[in-house]
Amino acid sequence: MLEVHGVFKRYATPQGPLAVLQGVDLHLAQGSSLALMGESGSGKSTLLHLIAGLDKVDRGSIRMGNQRLEQMNEGQLANWRRTEIGLVFQQYNLIGSLRVEDNLAFQARLAGRHDLRWQAHLVARLGLGDLLERYPEQLSGGQQQRVALGRALASRPRLLLADEPTGSLDEHTSDEVLDLLLELLDDSPSSLLMVTHSPRVAARLAEKVLLHGGRLVDAGQR
């Protein structure tokens, strides 16, 4: 479903251009899950941002179905993020001025896909029933990440992109969040691409790849 072909990306730095990605090829089937691993500065987040339409490739293509990201303008990319993608960040990035209930529904309402039943299901599965009236700053890290997860899944995206979703959490909470994520994926048609540098986390996904020297090295399937 997700096809990444020959993607190059470089950034300008005071010391000269820095080539982060040098011809990345990636394929992710519908409903599957993939762990993207690599050392610090290997470009994992860069690749994720390119797939999310937050940044543009220098060369290559990223497509999902008949949509090609490199040909989209800003408005189309925004639409892409609204309707096709669910994003989960390491630092949660919830909207501080909205209550939990409104955060959960935010992206789904933006995409015009607000389904109260599906949201109720997510609330129940994520254990957020008692937290709906609170604001993000009143929650613990684990709770905030569960809300972020719920927000990302509420719009039933085709592709869920998670950038180190458990990176800020302790081990126990990390396992909890990951369990919930994988359970919920079973209930939805979304595919999952997760950036992680934890082999333990990567081991729970269907596939894993390693980013090294700006290129992907197949780290094997489970």
Next chain:
Amino acid sequence: MDVLRETLRALLSHWRQHPVQFFSVLTGLWLATSLLTGVQALNSQARESYARASQLIGGEPQASLSAPNGATFSQGMFVDLRRAGWPVSPVLQARLQLKGHEDLRLQLMGIEPLSLPSGSALAGQHLDMAQMVDFVGPPGRTWIAPSTLQALGLREGAQPQSLNGQTLPPLRGQVDMAPGVLLVDIGVAQQVLGLPAQVSRLLLSRDFAATEPRLPAELAGQLQLKRSGEENNLARLTESFHLNLDALGFLSFVVGLFIVHAAIGLALEQRRGLFRTLRACGVSVRRLVFCLSLELGGLALLGGMAGVVSGYLLASLLLPDVAASLRGLYGAEVAGQLSLSPLWWFSGLGLSLLGALLAGANSLLRAAQLPLLALANPQAWHQAHARWLLRQAWVAAVAAVIGLIALLWGDSLACGFVLMAALLIGAALSLPVLLDAVLNRLVRRSWSVLGQWFLADCRQQLPALSLALMALLLALAANIGAGSMTAGFRQTFSDWLEQRLTAELYVNPQNPAQATELQQWLPEQHLSAVLPSWQVAVSLQGWPADLYGVIDHPAYREHWPLLEALGEHPWDQLVAHDTVMLSEQLARRLKLRLGDHLSIPTPQGAWSPQLIGIYADYGNPKGHLLVNAEHLLRYWPQLTPSRFNLRIDPAQIPALLTALQTRFALDDSRIVDQARLKGWSTQVFERTFSATAALNSLTLGVAGVALFISLLTQSQSRLGQLAPLWALGVTRRQLMLLNLGQTWLLALLTLVVALPLGLALAWCLDTVINVQAFGWRLPLRVFPLQLVELMGLAMLATLLASAWPLFKLYRTQPADLLRSFAHED
């Protein structure tokens, strides 16, 4: 010393990284100091001029003898009194115009230095014999203030000519001379002014006046004794004018301090981690606070220096209009150029330091109380927000109570200002509470997801923007209030002028003999009406006033509206009984009501007419009394008319003017036509309020700057709040428009609160401040067009304030937004 140096280096590095905040603090201090010191410079210059004028002939306080109507009188009376053993000294004083300088208003004062009361000083100097000979002997001297010399564009030694061709003695600059006054020997003055053998007043020593000597019988009624302090009441008369300027300057100071407070508060928030690091590395609380104070002091000095310089420039720009207003309203001459003492400069810097301390005290306290081990993250905004709103609401309530007490029980100008301050402060502090309540209600009812975010995020921005919005509220309310008062005053004043100034010509005779001649000649000229009036200067409970005697004529019934009257026919009562009418401000000052009796000192003892009418007398700082002429002349039988109001067919005016000028040698200063008088009155009015209008506009500008700096300061932190929305599919253009909409919504809501606040302020100004300061009450008038214009101006100011931060947001690259999502891996 190393610790101090390193701590300062660490603290100052913040400003290098955040130049916008540095600029904000400096700008706030600069603006605050600039406007207040500018106003203080104006007031200080004026008060110094009053002091010089009152000390022109100073030293021992003196008394004086003058004609009851203030006109000149024969030098023969001086001779008669000297022969009778009175140690009098003559003074002649009148307006003077010089050739080539007709636009400059000058006073020529002639004295006789040899006969001055002992201990008298001239312009701050006690003359020795050589100086006296130099002054009176040929060619003589004309003493002049250096500022007046400069205004004339002349040098020392020059000998300008009057309009009638008379040459003045060589000019000599004297530092302590009052501005606009030329001092010469009395003989020279009589010649130059064309008033041979005439005198304005006779000076007496205090000691002699204290013996309460009786005037010789032939002079009783022709001269009246005035003690020192009764004549020169400039400081007292102008006190209200200067207080109002002070109030405006103070308002601007407070608005400017809002900017400083916001910027310093933000700097504290952003350096929390730095403070904890410094503390953890061994910097004590005391040393940290000391360094922060040094930093604040340095900023205050920089901002203060800029503020004092621009305050001086501002005062220089406004001084001509202020001087013209004071001259027109009070007859006070103020030097046209600023000459300020070093104390003024230092006090300006002191103000800046004080302002910085006031604005930064809270931040210094919080820095001192910062716990060492707590996390560097700020408290949850929601809880802090609720606590902050509650605190604001409480303080606003206290301010409201203080205002209510001042309104119900206050009876002074100071109480009036307390009322206004309480109203403004209470409203300003209530603003965030009101805005939060409105936004909260709207959030619950919003229908779209972005609409919901729009309002919720607006609410979250309130603490960061509240100070700027408060400043905007105060500036808008001040503009509405002062604008409504000024426009209402203009309309009231204009209507009043139309009613009162009905005579086509006003003629002022040069002397009593001419007045008698005119009194016989004018009725023969076939005019519609000749309305003579007699005038006596009196002092009532220390207030200077003019007592006018008028004849009974339908013109007064038809064209002299009364604010209050006793009975149905007050003008008939004025003729038939021992009655008097007063101006509104005099009635208030003397605390008199209709039916009360007033005690007027006369040469024949106290006169107690009954008060039967009160009328408006806008713009007159002195008291004004009206009695029937026959009653007046019973007490001052030697009086002659001081003015003739003439009703005449306009087509006949040129012929009459020619006849008056030919037969009586009356120049333009003695014959005034209605149009010129109305024009002059209106001009004085406009110039009086031009300074107010300028300061109002500047205050609105300061508020706009406050908003701009608040938006710019928080634009960096906004990125972290907006990036998630962008990531979720909202475009940058949408974000920019939403942000603009938020700023406009907050400004619009502030405007909605400012409207009733401004009208309440206008009511305060009309019914409390004006009454306490000037003695007259104005009706509250609302001018919708003016309000619409101000609304437009406010929205434009908001757009300009938010333009740059929005443009920055629009131009933000995805890479910058992505940085919000960055983490260590």
